Amino acid sequence: MPPFPGSGLAKGLAVTLRTMTRKSHTAQYPDVQPELPPRSRGVIGLFEENCTVCMLCARECPDWCIYIDSHKETVPPAAPGGRERSRNVLDRFAIDFSLCMYCGICIEVCPFDALFWSPEFEYAETDIRDLTHERDKLREWMWTVPEPPALDPGAEEPKELAAARKTADKLAAQRAAEQEAERATEQAAAQASGEPPAQAPDEAPGRNGADGTPGTAEGGTA
Numbered sequence: 001m002p003p004f005p006g007s008g009l010a011k012g013l014a015v016t017l018r019t020m021t022r023k024s025h026t027a028q029y030p031d032v033q034p035e036l037p038p039r040s041r042g043v044i045g046l047f048e049e050n051c052t053v054c055m056l057c058a059r060e061c062p063d064w065c066i067y068i069d070s071h072k073e074t075v076p077p078a079a080p081g082g083r084e085r086s087r088n089v090l091d092r093f094a095i096d097f098s099l100c101m102y103c104g105i106c107i108e109v110c111p112f113d114a115l116f117w118s119p120e121f122e123y124a125e126t127d128i129r130d131l132t133h134e135r136d137k138l139r140e141w142m143w144t145v146p147e148p149p150a151l152d153p154g155a156e157e158p159k160e161l162a163a164a165r166k167t168a169d170k171l172a173a174q175r176a177a178e179q180e181a182e183r184a185t186e187q188a189a190a191q192a193s194g195e196p197p198a199q200a201p202d203e204a205p206g207r208n209g210a211d212g213t214p215g216t217a218e219g220g221t222a
């Protein structure tokens, strides 16, 4: 059956009308900033303190756009009679973002968590040479790196945190034992000289009063 005359025009007008009444998806950038996912690949930040100059990132970069210079330094032995050690000191770390293809391989392979993605993307330049970001600029990008997502409830504590907590607990226990030993020595010395033993800080007058009644000093009851 031949199409009804003018049906094509009506169909076209219906499409136009539908599109006109639909919400627009146009982003009014730069007046309105786009809402990017926090893990967007905008620019790479360098956390220099973590970098050991192992060169893995520069070696694995498919574009060869990471430039690293370093020199060796001798570190004196930690204990007398120990061996001197040598370590790499970073002289230059730069990424040429005019060559970078944002593959993220450098971030993946860094064994020391020294490289991170930042969602910042507004660093266009009129001179292509300015797209090579040196270490100071790469460090500045670190301020724009979002916090890592929270752990799942019930997830295992990260190894680094567990190790730090264990060390802190050990130090606290060691300090408490030292204080206890000091107190015991003082008490023994006081008993030997016939003086009353020194009171522990939480038994001092003012908190509970010298006669055992509640004191009126700060922290006591009024």
Ligand code: SF4
Pocket: 060, 061, 062, 063, 064, 065, 066, 095, 099, 100, 101, 102, 103, 104, 105, 106, 107
């Ligand atoms: S993101 Fe890829 S291309 Fe860019 S510096 Fe890292 S490894 Fe090289």
Ligand code: SF4
Pocket: 050, 051, 052, 053, 054, 055, 056, 057, 058, 068, 109, 110, 111, 112, 113, 114, 115
């Ligand atoms: S892989 Fe990481 S630690 Fe090694 S040189 Fe690159 S940024 Fe530094």
